[in-house]
Amino acid sequence: MEGAVAVLTMQYPPHNLFDLALTRAVIDALAWARGQGARAVVLNSAMRHFSAGADLKAIENGLGEDGGQLLLELLGAFREHPAPIIASVHGVCVGGGLEIALACDFVIAAESSKLGCVEPIVGLHPLMGAIQRISQRAGELRAKEMAMFGRRFDAQTLERWNIINRVVPDARLASATMVLARELAAGPTVAHAATKKLAAVAASQGVEAADKAMLEIQKAVFASRDFANAVASYRERGPGFAMFEGR
CATH class of the missing domain: 3.90.226.10 (2-enoyl-CoA Hydratase; Chain A, domain 1)
Known part of the structure; x- marks a missing residue:
């Protein structure tokens, strides 16, 4: 490591x-x-x-x-x-x-x-x-x-x-x-994992299948601490200051 x-x-x-x-x-x-x-x-x-x-x-x-x-x-x-x-x-x-x-x-x-x-x-x-x-x-x-x-x-x-x-x-x-x-x-780990999943669906099954899978895959992103903290940071300090924990 x-x-x-x-x-x-x-x-x-x-x-x-x-x-x-x-x-x-x-x-x-x-x-x-x-x-x-x-x-x-x-x-x-x-x-x-x-x-x-x-x-x-x-x-x-x-x-x-x-x-x-x-x-x-x-x-x-x-x-x-x-x-x-x-x-x-x-x-x-x-x-x-x-x-x-x-x-x-x-x-x-x-x-x-x-x-x-x-x-x-x-x-x-x-x-x-x-x-x-x-x-x-x-x-x-x-x-x-x-x-x-x-x-x-x-x-x-x-x-x-x-x-x-x-x-x-x-x-x-x-x-x-x-x-x-x-x-x-250093980035939003949960969002990166969702990106991998969605890209895999699009590559193997096509864009329409990815669109259908998108909302379910994104649930983890919206529920992540990184998303909540980044939104709070954006509102308080503007873009570019968020620190991600990977959760």
Whole structure:
């Protein structure tokens, strides 16, 4: 924990290859962050690369029903986590590594990083949600281009395609990530959680479904102490002075 920010750092030699063990470790780490009351989460890597994808041995052995369910559990852990999650990407971020980054709420990448869906080189397509998430963000054409050609792209290209949020100089990646994380952690946590839920409904079910879900999702926001205190602060001092507790 760095203040209210949980920093989850992958360090699984040689290249943070996702197998069942690393998948379970990430799920457990998100649960730990939730238990700590983290108001923002950073997922980064202590290795040379963010992640070179999935462990081929694990795939060759067959994911099986249990492995497939674990992957769905992993994606659900990111989706259901109440705090905003930032992927801080450097080096290579491909295959399953890219899919983990895309499961986060924000992706900030170093200028020199290379990202892509490289599964075609081993006769696969993305197995952990990249196709649908890229389709949501950049459209069907870009999703098929990335999934079928299997190329690595520079971070600037994926920022331009609206697949990642921000590109920063390599030397500023850690500091820029923490600036965003601390800003999120200092904000109205209950409202951020509601934003995640509503955006997920809109992305998966459409705007009409989100409109119908909106009032129920917003009940927690209106009932929060942060909303009451911020309104009182606004009336007493004007905008920009509210301090949020995350409740």
